[in-house]
Amino acid sequence: xxxxxxxxxxxxxxxxxxxxxxxxxxxxxxxxxGSCIALTLYHPRTGHGALAHIVLPRSSDRTGPPGxxxxxxxxxxxxxxxxxxxxxxxLVAKLSGGASMFGTSGPIKIGEQNAEAVTQLLKDLxxxxxxxxxxxxxxxxxxFNTQTGDVTVEVVGQPAETL
Amino acid sequence: MTELVSTAxxxxxxxxxxxxxTENASEAMSRWTNGQITLSLEEVREVDLDQVxxxxxVSDELLTMVVHxxxxxxxxxxxxxxxxxxxxHLAASLLKREICTDPEWSDLEKSAxxxxxxxxxxxxxxxxxDMIGENLVPSPPYFIQDYGASILEQAVLAQAMVSDRxxxxxxxxxxxxxxxxxxxxxxxxDELLKKLTSTLESTD
Numbered sequence: 434x435x436x437x438x439x440x441x442x443x444x445x446x447x448x449x450x451x452x453x454x455x456x457x458x459x460x461x462x463x464x465x466x467g468s469c470i471a472l473t474l475y476h477p478r479t480g481h482g483a484l485a486h487i488v489l490p491r492s493s494d495r496t497g498p499p500g501x502x503x504x505x506x507x508x509x510x511x512x513x514x515x516x517x518x519x520x521x522x523x524l525v526a527k528l529s530g531g532a533s534m535f536g537t538s539g540p541i542k543i544g545e546q547n548a549e550a551v552t553q554l555l556k557d558l559x560x561x562x563x564x565x566x567x568x569x570x571x572x573x574x575x576x577f578n579t580q581t582g583d584v585t586v587e588v589v590g591q592p593a594e595t596l
Numbered sequence: 597m598t599e600l601v602s603t604a605x606x607x608x609x610x611x612x613x614x615x616x617x618t619e620n621a622s623e624a625m626s627r628w629t630n631g632q633i634t635l636s637l638e639e640v641r642e643v644d645l646d647q648v649x650x651x652x653x654v655s656d657e658l659l660t661m662v663v664h665x666x667x668x669x670x671x672x673x674x675x676x677x678x679x680x681x682x683x684x685h686l687a688a689s690l691l692k693r694e695i696c697t698d699p700e701w702s703d704l705e706k707s708a709x710x711x712x713x714x715x716x717x718x719x720x721x722x723x724x725x726d727m728i729g730e731n732l733v734p735s736p737p738y739f740i741q742d743y744g745a746s747i748l749e750q751a752v753l754a755q756a757m758v759s760d761r762x763x764x765x766x767x768x769x770x771x772x773x774x775x776x777x778x779x780x781x782x783x784x785x786d787e788l789l790k791k792l793t794s795t796l797e798s799t800d
Contacts, residue, residue, distance in 0.1 A: 534747070
C-alpha cells in the first residue's frame with residue numbers, strides 16, 4: 434500500500450466540502466473526494482482557474498454555499514472567472530471523483546449522479562471536458578496546478594495519473 | 597479521537613446520549629483489550645460542512661477503517677479508523693504477535709480489526725437500542741484503506757442532503773492513559789436522529 438504525495442497538504446490551499454477556490458497562475462490547490470466531484474475550470478490563455486468540491490447534483494431550491502451543488506457551483510465559477518477576464522468560451526474542464534465507496538445502496542449512488550449532473554451542465558455551457566477520472570470504489574486526492582492546467586489524481590495503492 | 601454524528605437540534609440531549617453510548621463502548625473495548633483501551637466523550641458541537649475535515653483534523657492522511665452500516669430508515673454508519681501505526685499496533689496486540697512490517701495487511705490482521713469494530717459498534721448500538729426501543733443491528737464489518745477525508749465525506753453525505761452543518765462529538769481513545777490516534781465516525785440517518793432526540797426529550 435503506497436501513495437504518492439504530489440503537494441504538501443500543509444502548505445497548499447485545500448477545498449473542503451462545498452468550497453470553491455479561485456487561483457491564478459502559478460498557484461495550485463488540492464482536495465480529497467469520495468463521491469463528491471472535484472471540478473476544475475481553467476483558462477489556458479489567462480492562467481485563471483477554479484477548483485470546486487461539489488457535494489450534490491442539484492440544489493432543488495435549497496439554500497447553501499454555491500459550491501455545494503453542481504447546478505449552483507458551475508454558474509458561480511463561470512461568472513467569477515469571467516469577472517477576472519477568463520471568459521466562458523475559453524474555459525476547459527476536468528473532473529474527478531464520483532466514487533461509490535461503501536457499496537451501492539442509499540446515498541452512496543450520489544457519486545454517479547454527481548458526475549452525470551456536472552457533465553451535463555458543462556455540456557449545456559459548451560465548456561469542453563479535457564479529462565475525467567470518475568467512479569470506482571476509492572477516494573481520490575486531486576491536485577490542480579494553474580501553471581500548466583494539469584490535474585493530478587492519486588488513488589491509494591495506484592500510481593498517480595495526470596489529466 | 598472523534599465521533600461525528602449529524603445535524604442536531606439539542607447539543608445537551610446529544611451529549612447525554614453519546615456519553616452513555618461511549619461509556620458502554622469503553623467498557624466493551626476495555627474487556628476486549630485486557631484493560632488497555634478506553635474511550636471518553638470530550639465535547640459535542642456543530643460545525644459547518646466545509647470545515648468538517650479541518651475541524652476533525654482528517655485530510656489526505658491514509659487511514660485504515662472498519663465500516664458498519666445500519667440498514668433501514670433508522671439507519672446510519674459507524675466507522676472506526678486508525679492510522680497505519682495504531683492499526684498495526686492494535687492488531688499485533690490482539691494477536692499477541694510482533695508488529696507486522698509487510699505493506700499488505702494479512703487476513704488475520706484485518707480480522708482482528710474487524711472484530712474490534714464489531715465490539716465497539718455492538719456496544720454503541722445496544723445503548724441506542726435500549727433508549728429508543730427499536731432494534732439497531734450493525735452490518736458485518738468490512739475493512740478498507742483510503743484517504744481519511746474521502747471516508748469522512750462519504751459518512752456525512754446523508755446529512756449534507758438536509759443541512760449545511762453537522763454535529764461533532766469528540767471522543768478520546770487512550771491506551772493505558774496515553775492518547776491514541778483513533779477515530780469513530782457515527783452518522784445516523786435523519787430519521788434515526790429524530791427518533792433518538794424525541795425519545796430523550798420525552799424521558800427528560
